Amino acid sequence: MCSVSAGNRILGNGIESNGALGIDLEGPGETGGQVTPNDPQDADAGPNRLQNFPLITAARGGANTLAQGTLNSTPNRDFLLELFHGPEPDPGGHGEGARFLVRTNVTTDAAGHADWTLTVPADFSGQFLTVTATDLATEDTSEFSPAVRADKEDDPHGKMEWAAARLEDGEFVAVFPTAAGQTYIVLFSDDLGTDEWQVLATFTGTGDLMTLRLPVTDAAQRFFVLRRP
Numbered sequence: 001m002c003s004v005s006a007g008n009r010i011l012g013n014g015i016e017s018n019g020a021l022g023i024d025l026e027g028p029g030e031t032g033g034q035v036t037p038n039d040p041q042d043a044d045a046g047p048n049r050l051q052n053f054p055l056i057t058a059a060r061g062g063a064n065t066l067a068q069g070t071l072n073s074t075p076n077r078d079f080l081l082e083l084f085h086g087p088e089p090d091p092g093g094h095g096e097g098a099r100f101l102v103r104t105n106v107t108t109d110a111a112g113h114a115d116w117t118l119t120v121p122a123d124f125s126g127q128f129l130t131v132t133a134t135d136l137a138t139e140d141t142s143e144f145s146p147a148v149r150a151d152k153e154d155d156p157h158g159k160m161e162w163a164a165a166r167l168e169d170g171e172f173v174a175v176f177p178t179a180a181g182q183t184y185i186v187l188f189s190d191d192l193g194t195d196e197w198q199v200l201a202t203f204t205g206t207g208d209l210m211t212l213r214l215p216v217t218d219a220a221q222r223f224f225v226l227r228r229p
């Protein structure tokens, strides 16, 4: 949508993949399809008054899918926020808004800031979530926020946290809690840029804290990840 006016309210629609931004407001000097950056307190003018989009700071799947984030726009104003999900973001990383999920109202404070939470009682793990903001006084709808993938809560295949990790006498010493009989895999990579992880070791949990001592040799840097298979 390349709008030349203001007050365009775009609500609750499925906006399918079309190779361009699902909602595109054309700011000064922009050609079509570019993300229009947010400005502090949204004082800028243009199509839909170049309404600022929200930002997602957390996205999680599970029995309930949850998205949390912030909005910076006109101070002391009511906004409608709408959450969408889709299989992938547009090439710029913002939403395609394939399907509408849920909406909520927020009010910005005197600084133009609002925190928000949106939840849906269904599992959208692995889906990309994106949000729009609509100014309820002017009916201007924003472009889509950057899309964030909903991680699965307690993913049994996911990455786990070390309880403690340190370098000691040229060894990487890691401590982590284990479940009895559970298999754990340690992977390593010397270059995060290639994202090539090799299996270093496999362990069976004892139900207690486990300590690993992994030699770090012939590499300027080495990264370790702990997973369950």
Ligand SMILES: [Ca+2]
Binding pocket: 024, 025, 026, 027, 030, 033, 034, 035, 036, 143
């Ligand atoms: Ca734009």
Ligand SMILES: [Ca+2]
Binding pocket: 037, 038, 039, 042, 043, 044, 049, 050, 051, 052
């Ligand atoms: Ca703006």
Ligand SMILES: [Ca+2]
Binding pocket: 042, 043, 044, 045, 048, 049, 050, 051, 052
């Ligand atoms: Ca504005």
